Amino acid sequence: MATANVLEELITSNQRDLERTETDFATVAQTHRPQVFRFLLASMRDPDVAETLTQDCLLKAHRNWASFRGESSVLTWLLRIAINLQKDYWRNRRLQFWRQTQMQSVSVDEASEWLPSQASSPEAQVMAREQVKQVWRVVETLSERQKTVFLLRHVEEMDLLEIAETTGLNEGTVKAHLSRAMVKVRAEMRKSQ
Amino acid sequence: MKHQDEMKQANSKTGATSFEREEQELAGVFAAYRESVQAWSSDVMSRERRVVVSARRPLSFRLATFAMTAVLLASVITGGVVQHERNVQDAQRVAQQKADDQKLAEQKVAQEKKAAENQLAAQQGVQDDELLADVDSDIAQDSPSAMEPLASLMAK
Numbered sequence: 001m002a003t004a005n006v007l008e009e010l011i012t013s014n015q016r017d018l019e020r021t022e023t024d025f026a027t028v029a030q031t032h033r034p035q036v037f038r039f040l041l042a043s044m045r046d047p048d049v050a051e052t053l054t055q056d057c058l059l060k061a062h063r064n065w066a067s068f069r070g071e072s073s074v075l076t077w078l079l080r081i082a083i084n085l086q087k088d089y090w091r092n093r094r095l096q097f098w099r100q101t102q103m104q105s106v107s108v109d110e111a112s113e114w115l116p117s118q119a120s121s122p123e124a125q126v127m128a129r130e131q132v133k134q135v136w137r138v139v140e141t142l143s144e145r146q147k148t149v150f151l152l153r154h155v156e157e158m159d160l161l162e163i164a165e166t167t168g169l170n171e172g173t174v175k176a177h178l179s180r181a182m183v184k185v186r187a188e189m190r191k192s193q
Numbered sequence: 194m195k196h197q198d199e200m201k202q203a204n205s206k207t208g209a210t211s212f213e214r215e216e217q218e219l220a221g222v223f224a225a226y227r228e229s230v231q232a233w234s235s236d237v238m239s240r241e242r243r244v245v246v247s248a249r250r251p252l253s254f255r256l257a258t259f260a261m262t263a264v265l266l267a268s269v270i271t272g273g274v275v276q277h278e279r280n281v282q283d284a285q286r287v288a289q290q291k292a293d294d295q296k297l298a299e300q301k302v303a304q305e306k307k308a309a310e311n312q313l314a315a316q317q318g319v320q321d322d323e324l325l326a327d328v329d330s331d332i333a334q335d336s337p338s339a340m341e342p343l344a345s346l347m348a349k
Contacts, residue, residue, distance in 0.1 A: 038234035047237045115229060128225045135226040154223045155230050189219065 025065045029058050032075050035156065036082050042139075042151050043086060053089060057082045072165050079156075079166045083148060090144070109133065138188045142181050149174055150181040 036057055040050040060081050061068075068077060115128050139147055145167070152163045160178075164171045250258075 034234065034238060037238060038230060041234050041237065042230045050237075113233075115225075115232065128229075131222040132226050132229045135222060155227050157227070186215075186219065189222065 025062055028074050028078075029061070032078050033058065035075060036078050039079060039151060039156060040082055040086065042155050043147060045136075049089070053082060053085050056085050060085070073162075076162060076166045079152070080168065083167065087144075134188055135185065138181075138185045141184065145169075146177045146181040146184075149177040150185075153178055 033054060037050055037054045040053050040057075041047060044050050044053070057078060061078055068074075072080075113129070115125055115132070139150065142150060148167060149163055149169075152158045152166060153160075158166065160171050160174050163169075163178075164174045167174065169177075
């Protein structure tokens, strides 16, 4: 009788743990989904692919949620998964080059249509659009790693250590990639002035 | 000298200011870019997405579809094979018929030829007999006078 009670208690406790874990993950997914999606959107410039990869990222995270030890922040962990999925995606696309799947990337001009809310006057809007377009153009020319580092720094506003944790690179390498990206951006900006 | 120092100071000041200004401008550009990406992302996320869920058919339906497809495929393949066999058989039959006809024609020709030969030979035989008879009739049956004693002996 006592054993049955203990077993019942154990099962109930496990169920409760499971429910709590599910609730935790649901909260995490709800909190960080916009950031993961934003990073992937900026990186791929394709809303559909960004959406798909975000779903894949959350699915993968959910499967491994129990093994997440909390050594890094949840966002860092999620973005690391997203970066790996993105790499896989590009690798698969390269292998499937004979397939007639069209990349639905939004053009730089179209991507620059979304303007910061502060740019209220028409002149400010035109200037902001032009600047944003230039940044998109430069981002397009960056290598995959430089782009990732640049976006994490200037879109997600991460510091070097966080970027290093997210990308799995050491801080020095991150600094080097960021510096090269910045040189390109500066050169492009000067060229346009 | 004093003027040169003043110029240097002014230049360095101007240089620092332009660098700072450039950095500020760049920071402003990055901020605009960040906000633009955020605005785009929020816009995409706030859009209603239509989820198309393909209705999953029950197992029995899928099995029936599979079986029907298999039967259809099998009948198409079998029909093709049977038709091919039939065509081959027809072609063989026609070839056999042709060969038989040719053989018959050859036999007929051979028979006709043989008949003609026979007829010719018969005619030839008659002619030979007639010739021999003529020869016999033409040749004198009487023995020469010198041979008369011998002929009489034989007659005896």
